[in-house]
Amino acid sequence: FVAHRFFMVLTWLLTMSAFVLIFVELGKWTSVPLDSNPHALLGVITTALCFFNPIMALFRPTPDAPSRPIFNWAHWFVGNAAQIIGIVAIFYAIELQKAN
Numbered sequence: 001f002v003a004h005r006f007f008m009v010l011t012w013l014l015t016m017s018a019f020v021l022i023f024v025e026l027g028k029w030t031s032v033p034l035d036s037n038p039h040a041l042l043g044v045i046t047t048a049l050c051f052f053n054p055i056m057a058l059f060r061p062t063p064d065a066p067s068r069p070i071f072n073w074a075h076w077f078v079g080n081a082a083q084i085i086g087i088v089a090i091f092y093a094i095e096l097q098k099a100n
Helices: 002-026 039-058 068-093
Strands: none
């Protein structure tokens, strides 16, 4: 659990830093239409999921609480969804001009 928490805090810090650096580099929202390349939208969704998952963990119920299984599944789902959507976003990034 200690390693999980360390790496999740590191992931959170790197993700938030990357999100800010992208807007510093571009200076605006992307000019690529979302219907032609959803990379930007997928990135924002991934960042939002990554942002809220540790906040969910701060409000984690006690191990014997009746709502703990709900938390476990929600925390698992949000984390895995962030990872899967992030990987999909990487594949869409290949088509972007900055990737060349």
